[in-house]
Amino acid sequence: MNSRIFSRLAISAVLVVAGHFVGGCASGAAEESQQVTYTATPEEARRLASTDPVDSGPLQLYMNGLSCPLCATSVDQQIDNLPGTSDVRVDLKSGVVRVWIEGKERPSPKELAEAADRAGVTLVKITR
């Protein structure tokens, strides 16, 4: 009898927490997710599809879906594998990946977006 009551309570607790989560009532989660949501203007989206190499120097890559430290490593690896990239730094707080571009062979915005895609995240826009 006790175990039946316990099991019902446990399942109810899990469902309540899940409902709370799905409903977006968790204030901490909502606050954090509302802080940074990147969108691209049509012009930024057009530039992201370019196959021309990016200029040398620092770049900031704005990404959505960077959920955890291991995701950051995955992005780091994919970007770092591209020619002409170095000093890749992933900031989980802002969802921004900073990378230094240098050399004869440099990636295009499209290649950077594809690298992010291979890592399982979405590159939204690129700025200097």
Next chain:
Amino acid sequence: MHPTTNHRVGPAALAVLLAAFALGASDARAQEAINTESATQPGVGTLYVKPQFRLWRYGVSRDPASPVQGVTRAEPSITLQYGIAKDWSLSLKLPAVVQEQTFPSSRNLAASIGQIEAMFKLRVYRSDTSALDTVRAVVYAGAMLPGGDNTVAPQSVDPFIGASVMLIRGRFGVTQSLRYTVTTGADSWKWIAPGVRSAADALRYDTALMYRVWPGAFTAENSSSAWYASLELNGQYETSGDNEILLAPGVLYEAKRFAAECSVGVPIARRVRDRPATQFQLSIGLRFVF
């Protein structure tokens, strides 16, 4: 009738055990739950190595045909998961099994390779809704393959299919997974408790809640590691009508190159007649990224 102690440790089992210790132990990432199949994938060309140690304690079967009073089963394993294309990954789980069966007047200890699990996973949906938030869904299929000694592991090829959906929203993550395994062998539980007879198919239904305990918010200083608390409901329904649900709280530490996990599962709902009842389950694992 039962030998007091029967050691069966084949060379293959030793090789797996040594490999497990050499590499550390088993698999996880991205608020990936401990016992629930997640909707995450390694990046293309990325290898995840997941050493894991699992321990089950099964109680006495109600089946009078089974002379077993209790079974303790340990399963060290290594899971290798590799991103073969953008939305595809392949994984291979190589387990060893060490099992002790308790009879009224004796014990039986055996060890061998367990059933090897080979699985393809395909991501069918991904929506990254903010810098941290994402929704992902995968379908997967594979088979449990014959391992080593037939005294502790099935010798049949048991195919399975499944699907998993994961939502990450700020500090919270929830994963729901369903997996159906077709039992092609004559008996799926006799390896654990001789005399217990069930060739039923199995539907696993797992729900996992993850909460990032620390850091509350990632900062420039605190974005290289995170602690998560997890709460899972791990259920298994069998076509014989047996059903069992474990409640498994756990903890996960995730850094940039590895993660460590631990959970303990206890039964909270159970109706079993044709299989031994789980008393508890312990999972300890590591995950490495290469």
